[in-house]
Amino acid sequence: MAAETEARVLMLYTGGTIGMLKSESSGFAPHPGFLASKFHDPAGESVFANSSSVGAYNQWSAAQSSSGTSSPAARGLSSEHDPHAIRVETSDGPIHLPSLLTPRFAQGKRIRYAIYEYQQLIDSSEIEPSDWIRIATDIERNYQNFDGFIVLHGTDTLAFSASALSFLLIPLSELFTDAVDNLLGSLIIAGHYIIPEVLLFFDNSCFRGNRAVKASSEDFHAFQSFNLPALATVGIDVEVAWQQVLRPGPRRFRAHKSLSSDVATLRLFPGITGRTIRAFLQPDGVRGVVLESYGAGNAPRREELLSAFREATERGVVIVNVTQCEIGAVSSEIYETGRALAKVGIVGGGDMTTECALAKLSYLLSKSDLTPAQVRTLIAQPLRGELTPVAPVPTYSSPYDTDTRLRTLFSQLVECGPTTHRASGSTPAHRSVRNTNADGDPTLPEEFGSAWPTTLADEACLKAAVMPYLISQAASRNDDLLETLMATLDVPEVQATSGTTTSTSSHPLALPALLNEPATVLLQTPLHLAVLAALPQNVERLLSRGSSVHARDTLGHSPLFYAAKHAGESGSAMVKLLRAAGAHLSEREIEAGHVGLEAIRAEKNGDEIWVEAAGAEEVERAKKVARAFFF
Template sequence: MPAAKRILILYTGGTIGMQMSADGLAPASGFEARLRAQQALEEDGAELPEWRFRELLPLIDSANMTQGHWLAMRDAILAGLAEEGCDSVLVLHGTDTLAYSAAALSFLLLGLPQPVLLTGSMQPAGVAGGDAWPNLFGAMRMLQRGERPGVQVYFDGRLLHGARVGKLRSDAFDAFTVLPRRRQGRHADEIPTTLDYRQQRRPVRIAVQPLFPGLGAEQLRAVLESGVEALLLECYGSGTGPSDDEAILAALREAHERGVVLAAISQCPQGHVEFGVYAAGSRLQQTGLVGGGGMTREAALAKLFALLGAGLSRTETERWFALDLCGELVE
């Protein structure tokens, strides 16, 4: 892949640029000057690619991430690439929801010819022995080497697929990994123009509901009747659930008939959905559930957002949800 000549650095906030406030660590502006000062201290600082810096205001702690921020990131990336003449993108992001944003951008930027890396840190820049500068300059060096188009996460010396990554730890530098979930399914033959990076999106009302022993039909119905456009159901094992509870099955079936998209993933860290293995899974599938294979929660949620946000119907959303668009389902 061609080496980066000019990088767009989009700073959204997060621990990497935080400074102490009266209430504790909080996002702070002025990070561009700190970055340039640190680059001058790096052994290869003068050899790194040229870069342009943009802040996504207001800067946020990523715990406050919303769909609106995803859309703003997508718009800022496209605007920065067009206006600054950049050939690659580095997004600085907080770690709490970094995996969610990486997945969202993976689907919002389908077909983008430039590579996009996301990074952040477990400790603020400037902490002795911290991971902020190694992650940031490590990501720049990766882009300098040349990366393929698509969204990836660079963290603790590793490149991780944007639609497969998950955060496993909250107190270690190697906080992120690609979850070892079974990858199977069928690639989409091509990405339609209705789903590529040029397509505007809108916010979507989505709920995530894990199954657990004791979940009542009235609880599930309350979620389904709250105005959601899609429900991501986190099933047991290979896609099973309380298939002998007719009230739960009826709640799902009725919601599907109303036009709610019903999608299923496995709540097992290394699980995948394969409805036909057990009768309990087959009965759930019959309510209208579409299986998400080995997709993570982050990827499945982001994919539903991108599909419905593009204006697809329930039937179209179910069709594309089951196909691999960027490596979320198939290696």
């Protein structure tokens, strides 16, 4: 297995159209074994030729077994001695599944993946919060052994599941899809790009999971994200909107394993009565309510309605106000009717979708240490990019006042850098030209004579090309250059102490596009270089700004591997920083014998750093693998 050119992805099949068969009596329903048959049948012809119904599929499967050819449904598992088998951790212990390997994509990697089919397949319309917790738990069990996860899920409640899992998984790096035509696109995204979010993939578009809604039951464009553009699109090329991607926080991955079921939605309609609202909000009933109001968060100001809401909020019910409109947000301060709701304790939900507001309420109310007042505060704050923060007072600043310390540098780059010519002898594109008269004197005022890009987008492109190089150089220097560059770019730190907040930068070069850009021919990131230079202070700086601990170079190694190779205090300090940020050694590094060999060498010198990096049990397993390889 070529570790440097393969990525591992685990597909969790929960149910959905992609694995359904038509029953003679009850219509289409998920059928055990059928999805795996599609992908693990070597010829591919027999299963598709006999997949018109449950009866036809069962007849084909039985024929395969009687002829001595074990069907995938019958075969189920692989031997652990199969070199291509993938180990998957389950609630009943580890199992080994047969794997498939894609052709090499344009991005340079092949994706090895396995399908873990749930024993009880469900139609998505019957999904429960307990199913979301199971999915989150299965991902947590297998998190260290895979580069990405794809959850195959029916479309009816896909937006609900994506929203719920965006809060249950911390930090985030999973993917969702529900169409066979989108599986390749899903694999490309999951295997090649570090996007630490729950994504919903449909019709070649990757949406932030908690921003998407199902807009059509018939159209190919079934899902829409009305208030946030797609984070990635898959076509001839893969386009990732890195400036919109959330930055990974400096904490380990974990799954939150509880949700409150005491939540509900209430949709306003003309003529709704206070009696109806009181019955809906009766004591010992719901603890959280998503109120779907009109327009920008408006509702009737009748006292019977407001008093019913007031009574509920005073006894601790958290009510979140979202709009019934597809596009837009709740702005409680615009209209008097919206202010009336805010005065009785109803908190504005911004541009959150109903699905997301429900999931967020369920997540926050499951935390017993939070008071209703704290839940209301957190509802109005973006935790997973689910709502767009709005400045309380509109502000304006001239774009020419930003990045003043870099202005001279990039002005010179525009003049000296290579340009594209339309034709021989023509004026270079993106080059400022000063008009002159016959005597050669400038005819424009001096203020217009400076050499600046045609647009600010051109300036941003130049910075995007130059800044990764500057940061990579600074990462391996034992001085304050890295901190100076961070300050110049005005990149805020991610708070490591908060488990419920995620800060984002509005800067056009927001991370992770910048700090996680490969900086060497080995595709090492600035974090790799800081580790190789044994500079814990730079490692800490990069992690606090969102550098990913999961990026691997062409040798298949993450920064943690190189940190563990360092002896002494600096190596130990870097390992602790990386582990605290969620770093782990990959299964491929262990399988190839790299970890075990280094651990054996370190032990001879009395160094226990590999135990710090991986744990005693993993180190022992790695040493056994290495001895089989090299001794």
